[in-house]
Amino acid sequence: MNLVMVVHGPEAFDAGDVERLIGLLSPRQILVAGVMARTAAEESGLPVVCTDERPSVVLAALSGRACLVNRGKTPKSGRIFGEVVAGRLPGLVHVETSSETVYRWNRGDESLAEEIVRRTEYALVHAKSTGARCEGVREVRGCIPGEAVFVNGIVIGTATAETVVLSSRDGGLRAVSGLDPKPHGFEKLLRAGLPDLDAAWCKSGPVRTKPPRQAGRASRGGRIAVIDHCGHTLYQEIGEDVCGVLAVGDDTTAVCGHICSHAGIPVFGVVDGDADAIVEPGYAPGSVVVEVVDGRDDDIGRELAAVRDLDAARWEEWVEETLRILAGRVRIVLDLRGE
Template sequence: MNLVMVVHGPEAFDAGDAERLIGLLSPRRVLVAGVMARTAAEESGLPATCTDERPSVVLAGLAGQACLVNRGKTPESGRIFGELVAGRLEGLVHVECSSGTVYCWNGGDEGLAAEIADLTGYALVHATSARARQDGVREVRGCIPGEAVFVNGIVVGTATAETVVLASEGGTLRAVSGLDEKPHGIEKLLRAGLPEIAAAWCKSGVVRSVPPRQGRRVSRGGRVAIVDHCGHTLYRELDDEVCGVLAVGDDTTAVCGHICSHAGIPVFGVVDGDADTIVAPGYAPGSVVVEVLDGRDDDLGREVAATRDLLADCWEEWVEETLRTLGDRVRVVLDLRGG
């Protein structure tokens, strides 16, 4: 089998699916789609190439045999995800590990689907993705009421139904149904420009449920990277010169702390207490998180980014000076400088 396996999300690595399927299918290449999937893949030590693209883009660029591997939070949400990806392609073979199913979407490679089903013992299901899309409207299906809903990596509210309907109109984004809006989150999203909602990256639920593995501490001096309310962009900022990350926002700090824990990079997080608990916590030694006592993390985070030298001879000294500068405007809620 001359197969390329595209793995989406961290769950397939965390649950052992990716390792099992690599052993059974012997793919010539494994590609990883998703920010937390990259973290989980790196922690697993499995041979894989990480990408910054969504699965449909990765799959559309491949020639020859390819399949999508996913583990949805439920079998239904896994099927819905496969349908969404399939709707952007000519055909798709989708291995859904949550239900033990190989979906052959929209007349995909039936021979490949049957071979994978035979090797894995999964059920083979032929399916069609044919949902019409309405301009300016987006359905986020497979939600569990009470979980966070994301648009382009930013939490815009909490699901109140299994399907959330969003609409972009009049220069803003609004919830049509199924969402308890988070106005500050929508404000952060719009700050970067109103997204084309039909093509935006939308999801619900936690971004990873298991804690990160601790990595070896990086150099204590170098560049301080800034990630402001866009934790999913972190990997674009990381290079060998980075000694720490200035993370602005509760969820952004949580995501950066999780990813950087494995990378051995400490985080200085600026939060204001509106976290949505979207990822299992974890921070590298040297990390510090401060909560703003008056105002919002947006403003104070930008102030730190604008006024502090982002080249640090020593991360601990940079943190200490930053704390002195902020004074009694913040309180320290996490301090791992003893590690």
């Protein structure tokens, strides 16, 4: 078919969809979009190329036949995701495995859509995405009440409705409806400046439901990467020279622990007990997580990043000295140094 498959999210890998589609469609290339998708793809061992871009950007840069592959947490959320991506493109063929549907959005490649339907026996649906948005307003659709809502990788609250409406008018960011806000989350998000809601990465629900696979231990000495409430940037920071990660924030620590477990990189996590259970836990041997006794993880994290040497002869020694500095201010809630 001379096809490029752009895969979004980890679930398509974890459920075996990608492997099955490779057998049916014989794509010439598989591009992976998304942080947890990259982790799941690497664990799968399938021949893929990982990117740091969102699916619409990856697809827009391609010439020739291409399709989006996604497994939404529900068929409805899968369709909504495809509509959002299609709203940024002139046309799109979207393979939604949660409902076994091929969507031909906005008059996308008809022959490609029909060929995929023939080979997969999925249903074909012709659909239209208007892409119209109100300036300064963003809707996060397909939410399940009670699940976490993210903007640029930071949890800003809990969904109370299927649609969360956010507004960035008047120089601030606020929840208009559908969200029980997490003030500390808004504070973390705005610390980097007011986000462009039209371009922001917005999602809801867990980032991955499958536990990570353990890998062999990484180098015991080298650079320590600092990830402060931005777990989605982790892959940009970890290279062969990294022996460990200083993660600041409950959700960031969970995401870093999950990804680094697969990479064999230990994590020193600083948390304050407001986790949102967004990912299955997992940590590489040598990891330590401490909870702030009084105060916030932000303050301790910034202090450590400023005063600690981030080049370590040995990870274990760096951890010991860091714990000594924090004595009386934190308590250890996870300690895998003996593993």
